[in-house]
Amino acid sequence: MAHTTVPLLLMFFLSTLSSNSSFQPALVLEMAKILLENYCFPENLVGMQEAIQQAINSGEILQISDRKTLATVLTAGVQGALNDPRLTISYEPNFVPVMPPTLSSLPKEQLIRLVKSSVKADILENNVGYLRIDRIIGEETAVKFGSQLMGNIWDNIAHTSSLIFDLRYSTAGELSGVPFIISYFSDPESVIHIDTVYDRPSNSTRELWTIPSIVGERYGKKKDVIILTSRSTTGAAEAVAYALKNLRRATTVGEKSAGGSVKVQKIRIAQSKFYITVPVARSVSPITGQSWEVTGGVVPDAIVLAEEAVDHVHEIAExxxxxxxxxxxxxxxxxxxxxxxxxxxxxxxxxxxxxxxxxxxxxxxxxxxxxxxxxxxxxxxxxxxxxxxxCEVEPESLHELSKIPTAEEVGYIIDALFKIELLPGNIGYLRFDMMADIEVVKAIGPHLIKSVWSKIINTDALIIDMRYNSGGYSTAIPLLCSYFFDAEPLHHLYSVFDRTTTTMTEVMTIPQVRGQRYGSSKELFILTSHMTGSAAEVFTCTMKDLNRATIVGEPTTGGSLSSRTYQIRDTVLYASIPNQAVFSAITGKMWNLARTSNCNITEQSKDQKGVKKQVYAGKLHI
Missing domain, CATH: 3.30.750 (Transcription Regulator spoIIAA)
Known part of the structure; x- marks a missing residue:
């Protein structure tokens, strides 16, 4: 990152400095120094100060005479180079820094008024609690406020059956309040590491953990909590929402939050009237390894307009x-x-x-x-x-009986599904892209023998291309396999266990087939790809398992011999569930089609378009 951001920053500073300007180069050097000492991503600034000094010494500079224009230009440059919109430079000749008092130092009466104005609680219909916090108070303040906070606010909603936690208007707060709040939505048995904050000025790291002992009753980790967010939700409130969301403790609803910062400081640049606002600390979640800061924000589970969030909450709760x-x-x-x-x-x-x-x-x-x-x-x-x-409409069954084609349709089906070619050396090539149902195969059988099979039956070797065959019906697999074995003896191809009927069926070759068999002695190659699936995989695995074919190509998709669709309860949800398992005739073990076919690929090809050429170029000896 540093190798790319420093040159960008350097180019921008080159375009904003002038030896004839009333702004001294020291202004930019001091700004660079502030960034190096305070910016929460120091690794992005390696080499910056030296690069700027070299640029100043080179004299390649332009003149900007207006101070506010300079501040605007510098802001755009720094933000663009570091990809951080929180960095701003301003020219403020009348700015008077004011250190706001910490909440814990306020008089108790004033503190009570502040908390009451920033926290609202209510109990809605069906015993749903509502808690709105517009400012996250720190742990020290909360402890000091103690009994009033519990008695007037929390005790009223602690026993509700679910809670709406409204952070849509929370724009300020103290980071120490984050673990304090989250602790109320966890169990006391084990503390949880919820955040890690790196502070650049002190070069220190602080971990935030839930608190084992808190005042009042916990809401626990079982009851539903729905957090409302908006584009105005920022700072500590984002940390709360982000942690509870990723701890899977709450559902978030509303708009993506602001993507603010754990801590920013406005620092005067040397003795000038220029100021730079710098994020001086950064948050990294131990849960996700990421942060909600800068462009991230908290992305809600249900994204809706902030003003419509409450309406959606009731739908989600239902x-x-x-x-x-x-x-x-x-x-x-x-x-x-x-x-x-x-x-x-x-x-x-x-x-x-x-x-x-x-x-x-x-x-x-x-x-x-x-x-x-x-x-x-x-x-x-x-x-x-x-x-x-x-699916809003009940899906059509994937297992209805295939329609038997008419005489007029037979020719179109054969042309669409089968492609043949005679290669030099009397090598046959057969490609088919779908496994048809046995009844369809029987119906088109005479035409298939005449227009396809008879043209490749007398070849010395055959390439069967299954790269584009995603599956289909398994009923014709025994017939297809039988053409590549002799009539006697019959061969056990595989066994199928059907869960719906709890039966095991041995699948054998067929003693009688239409037309001439290819036989068991001539070489056979099957081409596969990641698209080869379902019944096409079963055929491929069978031929490989029985040492009848050499498999060339990519691992197959790992499809199912048979899946059926079932409705979940009486809803619009449906589950596709494989209900059959295939067992090897050789080992008796189940084929693992769950990830990729267990048919070991003889040669994996990176260029699937060239597989056929590779097979032929190798004279069919892989």
């Missing part, structure tokens, strides 16, 4: 009431239909546990629930085929 039932419903479907029952049981328990731990608080509607469920199902099971989706 949605959350049925959340547990929906999550349990997804788990129940998995237990009833997923091919591997022990995995289904484990995943179902994890889903319920995550809900109990509040890990679904960021879910605000059916779409976000579908996304979260999909991520959790796939992560816990290791099976990327599991998928939950949101």
């Amino acid at each position: 949605f959350h009431k049925g959340l547990n039932s929906l999550i349990q419903g997804a788990g129940d479907l998995l237990e009833d239909h997923y091919a591997i029952h022990e995995v289904a049981l484990k995943v179902s328990k994890v889903l319920v546990s995550k809900w109990a731990d509040g890990l679904y608080r960021s879910v605000v509607d059916f779409e976000s629930l579908a996304s979260q469920l999909t991520a959790d199902l796939q992560e816990t099971s290791g099976d990327h085929r599991l998928h939950v989706f949101h």
Whole structure:
């Protein structure tokens, strides 16, 4: 970062200095010194002071005579070079610095009035609490205020069933109040590291942790908390919202927050009338490793206009009431239909546990629930085929019987699905991009034999291109495999366990096929890509497993032999669940199609377009 920002900063300073100007080069040098000693990202400024001095000595400078113009130009330059809009330079000849008194030093009566004006509490319908804080008071102030704070504000809402925490108008506050507030929404058993703050002037780092012992009753970590934010939410309030959101303790609703700063200082530049405002401290969350400062802000789980946030809160709260039932419903479907029952049981328990731990608080509607469920199902099971989706209209069944084509349609189907080519050396090339249902194959069989198969049957070797075949029906796999084995003996291809019927079926080659077999002795190559999936994978794995073909290309997609779609409860959510498992005829073990095909690729190709040429150029000996 330093290697790029210093030259940018240097170029800007070159365009703003003049040896004939009434502004001395020392002004810019002093500004650089202030940044070096106070800016919270010192690593971005390495070499800056030396570079500016060299630029001044070189004499390559322009003249700006107006002081306010100079301040504006310098601000644009510094902000652009360091990508930090918080850095500003101002010319203020009448500025009188005033140090505001700390809240804890105010008289108690004045402090009470201040807190009462910045904190509001109420109990809404259905025992929903409402807490609005416009200024985050520090821990010392809160402790001093103690009993009044508890009795007049907190005690009224501590026993509500859920809480709306309104930070839309919170624009000021003290950082020490952040752990104080968050402690009320956690359990006392274990303290939580919620923030790390680096202070540049003192070159020190301070960690913020929740407090094990606090005044009054905790709200705990179980009940719903919904935080409202706006573009005006800044500073300590952002730290509160960011921590509670990423601790999965609260749902955030409203507008993206301001992206302010933990601490800024306005520093006079030498003895001039110029001032530079510098962020002197920075926050790094131990939870995310990132910060809400600068351009980040706190991004709400539900992004709505700040003035409409309360209306959306009620919708989200209502949605959350049925959340547990929906999550349990997804788990129940998995237990009833997923091919591997022990995995289904484990995943179902994890889903319920995550809900109990509040890990679904960021879910605000059916779409976000579908996304979260999909991520959790796939992560816990290791099976990327599991998928939950949101659909307002009931999806058509993916498992309806295929339509038998008419005589007029047969030619179009063959032309669309199959491509053949005779390569030099009497090598056949067959590409087909979908696995058709067995009844369709039987219907188009005579035409398929005549227009496709008969033209490649007498080749000395065959390339089958499955790179663009994403799957289809598995019913024709035994027939397709049978063409590459002799009629006798029959071969056990694979076994299929169907969870819905709890049956295991051995899939064998077929003793009689239409037309001539290719046989078991001629070389066979199957080309694959990351698109090769479902039934195309099963065919490929079978041929590889039985040492009948050499597989060339990319690992396959890891699709499912069979997935069915199930409605979750009576909602607009549906789950696609693989309900069959395929077992190797050789090892008896289940094929792992969850990530990539377990068919070991003989040669991975970086250029899939050249795979066919590579196979042929190698004279079919990979």
